[in-house]
Amino acid sequence: MPESAALLIEFGAVLVAVSGLAALARRWAFPAVPLYLLAGLALGEGGVLPVPAVGEFAGLVASIGVVLLLLLLGLEFSAAEFTDSLRRHLPSAFADALLNAVPGALAGAVLGLGWQGCLALAGITWVSSSGIVARVLGDLRRLANRETPAVLSVLVLEDISMAVYLPLLGAAVAGASWGGASLALGTALSAVALALFASHRLRWLLGRLLDTGGSEQFLLRVLGLTLLVAGVCELAHASAAVGAFLVGLALSGNVADRTRRLVEPLRDLFAFVFFLAIGLSIDPRDLLPVLPAALALAAATALTKVATGWYAARRDGVGARGRWRAGTALIVRGEFSVVVAGLAASVEPLLVPLSAAYVIILGVVGPAASYLAGRPSLHRG
Amino acid sequence: MEVTEVLLPGVGIRYEFVTAEGERVGVVAHRDGGAELVVYAPSDPDEPRSLVRLDREECEAVAEILGAPRVAERFADLAREIPGLRTGQTVVSAASPFAGRPLGQTRARTLTGASVVAIVRGTQVIASPGPEQVLRAGDRLVVIGTDTGIAGVEALLGG
Structure with missing residues (x-):
């Protein structure tokens, strides 16, 4: 069979199969990210049905996937939403970081990882998946609940913290020498400053440069800019993911709305390929040894997230039931955890299967706990 | 309320x-x-x-159903009080040269004497929009002016 035909047929079959599974999973509130990881595991080397042509293609396309994923994560929240959350929930954000990043770092030390590995594992356990949480809240019809602003504020502040954390991690991973690390960190932090400045002060300029012409031109321009920045960041050892995230932060207003609308379908496809590629790169037989660690970590950090949500919702004066709902809503981890593991993979390859197992476990536990917390029969008090 | x-x-x-x-x-x-x-x-x-x-x-x-007609109605009440003044509505079509451009660039008031007093955009009503307000295809503009002025605005915005 010619190579292109093999790719088309394999990829087509994968898409059809996964879309069917995703429809089923949706019914059980099982999120997409862990499902894609599972699909990759099943289709990779050592899986039940290897697809070599897709594997090669996915490896190439995954880097675009992670760029688009982070571009849209950076776009997710506006400056107004950020400042509003900062004003009301800064203590919640500190509690969140303390309660969830510290167990990750400690677990890293217990597992015998280096300090970069511990830093990465801290990030993996820290950040809830804003995409999955928002979707679960919508599906469970909780968007109008009193605890929801607290939950969403925690998510915003996590995403913004990533603007500092990701460059730090990138620098830590890249820096074999202190000089290299500080150079990478310097580049990354000045890029963060530039991005925030751009979103605040250069809105008109970005708008004028980008927000003209038809959708096709606009799409090409935004994608081109994002890929360029991501590539330059990668060259400067600050990681493409960081660059794309910063472009997302820098875009605001009309340009942000338009980008979100136009890039979202592309993101859905390419991010799917990215998660698939992560799954494909893991031999399922490598999962077994990390499973106990992933389970223990998932159990511990599920509880700390419940505590975080409980605390944040209490700050908004929400009753006990609402605090439970807020806490359980935050349990689920997702795209950031996988991206962070990918960033640190060169230093600690163990993190990739560990984070995949962790995200899959919490992908089941999180939405299930959220659902149960909303059932009236559980609350007699 | x-x-x-x-x-x-x-x-x-x-x-x-x-x-x-x-x-x-x-x-x-x-x-x-x-x-x-x-x-x-x-x-x-x-x-x-x-x-x-x-x-x-x-x-x-x-x-x-609930909102947009009322906005126009309220302006119609206003217009009735002053002889010669009318209100009209005109939709920015996708083909309009001003879809995606600021209201100020239409120079509608300079050219026709009529004023755009509100933009009805989906669920949203933008009352007394400034010149920097960017028009979008599908926006309905509420215009106050003379009959010829309103017709002028319509001609300007039509593609």
């Missing part, structure tokens, strides 16, 4: 008010244009009862 607004980061805005009958009503306006209507029970103010979820198109239909 007092409407409180709560920002829902990444989702949209929640509006809340108490009706004359004492029911606490919430409207979650999604960023993508959809909305959800809820009612809060007095026994548990934290967890509302979801009434209905609307997508963008349905929201626009509801808004049209």
Whole structure:
């Protein structure tokens, strides 16, 4: 069979199969990210049905996937939403970081990882998946609940913290020498400053440069800019993911709305390929040894997230039931955890299967706990 | 009636008010244009009862039923008080040269003497828009002026 035909047929079959599974999973509130990881595991080397042509293609396309994923994560929240959350929930954000990043770092030390590995594992356990949480809240019809602003504020502040954390991690991973690390960190932090400045002060300029012409031109321009920045960041050892995230932060207003609308379908496809590629790169037989660690970590950090949500919702004066709902809503981890593991993979390859197992476990536990917390029969008090 | 607004980061805005009958009503306006209507029970103010979820198109239909004609009506009342003054409405078509450009660039008032006093955009009414307000295809402009002035604005905006 010619190579292109093999790719088309394999990829087509994968898409059809996964879309069917995703429809089923949706019914059980099982999120997409862990499902894609599972699909990759099943289709990779050592899986039940290897697809070599897709594997090669996915490896190439995954880097675009992670760029688009982070571009849209950076776009997710506006400056107004950020400042509003900062004003009301800064203590919640500190509690969140303390309660969830510290167990990750400690677990890293217990597992015998280096300090970069511990830093990465801290990030993996820290950040809830804003995409999955928002979707679960919508599906469970909780968007109008009193605890929801607290939950969403925690998510915003996590995403913004990533603007500092990701460059730090990138620098830590890249820096074999202190000089290299500080150079990478310097580049990354000045890029963060530039991005925030751009979103605040250069809105008109970005708008004028980008927000003209038809959708096709606009799409090409935004994608081109994002890929360029991501590539330059990668060259400067600050990681493409960081660059794309910063472009997302820098875009605001009309340009942000338009980008979100136009890039979202592309993101859905390419991010799917990215998660698939992560799954494909893991031999399922490598999962077994990390499973106990992933389970223990998932159990511990599920509880700390419940505590975080409980605390944040209490700050908004929400009753006990609402605090439970807020806490359980935050349990689920997702795209950031996988991206962070990918960033640190060169230093600690163990993190990739560990984070995949962790995200899959919490992908089941999180939405299930959220659902149960909303059932009236559980609350007699 | 007092409407409180709560920002829902990444989702949209929640509006809340108490009706004359004492029911606490919430409207979650999604960023993508959809909305959800809820009612809060007095026994548990934290967890509302979801009434209905609307997508963008349905929201626009509801808004049209409830809101948009009223805006024009109110301006019509105003116009009736001054002889010679009329209100009209004109839609910015996708083919219009001004779709995606600021209102000021149309130079509508300079050229026709008529003023654009409101823009009805989906569920939203932008009252007395400034020159920097960017027009979008599908916007309905409420125009006040003489008959010829209104016709002039229509001609300007038509593609």
